[in-house]
Amino acid sequence: MPELPEVETVRRGLQKVFEGSALLRVNARRPDLRFPFPERFVERLEGRRVTALDRRAKYLLGRLDSGETLVMHLGMSGSFRIEEQAAPIPSPSQGEGRVGVLAASETPGDFVYPRSKDATHDHVLFEFESGARVAYNDPRRFGFMTIVETAELDAHPLFKDIGVEPLGEAFTPAHLAGLLSDVKAPLKSALLDQRRIAGLGNIYVAEALHRARLSPLKPAGEASRVKVKALHGAIRQVLEEAIEAGGSTLRDHRQADGALGYFQHTFAVYDREGAGCGHKGCRGMIARVVQTGRSTFYCPECQR
DNA sequence: ACAACCTCCTGGGGGC
DNA sequence: TGCCCCCAGGAGGTTG
Numbered sequence: 512m513p514e515l516p517e518v519e520t521v522r523r524g525l526q527k528v529f530e531g532s533a534l535l536r537v538n539a540r541r542p543d544l545r546f547p548f549p550e551r552f553v554e555r556l557e558g559r560r561v562t563a564l565d566r567r568a569k570y571l572l573g574r575l576d577s578g579e580t581l582v583m584h585l586g587m588s589g590s591f592r593i594e595e596q597a598a599p600i601p602s603p604s605q606g607e608g609r610v611g612v613l614a615a616s617e618t619p620g621d622f623v624y625p626r627s628k629d630a631t632h633d634h635v636l637f638e639f640e641s642g643a644r645v646a647y648n649d650p651r652r653f654g655f656m657t658i659v660e661t662a663e664l665d666a667h668p669l670f671k672d673i674g675v676e677p678l679g680e681a682f683t684p685a686h687l688a689g690l691l692s693d694v695k696a697p698l699k700s701a702l703l704d705q706r707r708i709a710g711l712g713n714i715y716v717a718e719a720l721h722r723a724r725l726s727p728l729k730p731a732g733e734a735s736r737v738k739v740k741a742l743h744g745a746i747r748q749v750l751e752e753a754i755e756a757g758g759s760t761l762r763d764h765r766q767a768d769g770a771l772g773y774f775q776h777t778f779a780v781y782d783r784e785g786a787g788c789g790h791k792g793c794r795g796m797i798a799r800v801v802q803t804g805r806s807t808f809y810c811p812e813c814q815r
Numbered sequence: 816a817c818a819a820c821c822t823c824c825t826g827g828g829g830g831c
Numbered sequence: 832t833g834c835c836c837c838c839a840g841g842a843g844g845t846t847g
């Protein structure tokens with residue numbers, strides 16, 4: 512599912528639930544996703560307050576008051592769902608309530624509110640002190656979660672080789688030119704490589720290259736200075752527009768509140784084989800080719 | 816060092 | 832209706 516805009520959309524949706532709230536209860540309903548959950552996964556989360564929910568590349572980072580970070584990746588089909596904003600757990604001063612203690616009628620580790628129909632793929636359930644409940648759903652289980660010491664995050668194998676944030680200040684035309692110079696691999700693969708730029712995936716690479724009128728097949732190092740500058744602008748622009756639109760909903764992407772993204776209606780090339788190019792004055796037709804096993808969509812007429 | 820694969824897993828859609 | 836094959840937004844791991 513998710514590339515940078517989808518992950519960022521999810522982050523913004525989850526932020527109001529995660530940030531500042533303590534995790535009362537966490538339920539990992541199976542021992543693994545793509546990888547096994549780390550040692551004492553649940554114990555390291557329960558009772559911890561989430562101080563911030565950040566994003567790096569396509570990862571969500573839940574900063575915990577324990578000095579650890581909950582690292583979450585959505586893989587291809589992962590999504591979060593804010594299940595219900597239940598009544599807050601009453602505080603002791605309000606009488607009967609006992610903070611952190613569940614009502615007897617609740618089944619430990621399960622939501623008491625109605626779940627969506629594909630709850631079989633609800634693999635992790637978060638319940639907050641605020642009463643909010645969040646389900647992580649992932650049919651294909653290519654996603655994963657782990658917990659890393661926050662101070663060691665940048666040096667962690669998952670992050671140490673991750674490239675520049677394309678919406679950050681460090682991503683300039685000159686930086687992009689440096690990333691691509693002397694690279695013999697085609698632009699498509701160069702841009703998909705998370706070690707260069709963090710967060711682009713199959714959709715937004717295709718869309719950005721089309722906007723810049725660059726062929727995905729062209730060796731990255733052969734793009735002209737002018738084209739690289741256009742590509743830089745196109746990458747930023749397409750990502751910003753997609754975030755603004757709430758991401759792209761192809762199959763299962765939802766914003767955390769359940770809303771659909773609608774950037775897919777703006778695709779110029781992705782999954783549009785046979786359609787007209789759409790660039791002013793171009794009579795070309797969108798083609799589909801396969802590069803390293805994955806679909807590439809582009810206009811052979813004007814993307815050079 | 817690098818690039819081309821293969822792999823994990825489930826579900827949806829098209830063709831017959 | 833059913834079955835089979837292909838395809839899918841990622842990316843770590845292995846091979847050459």
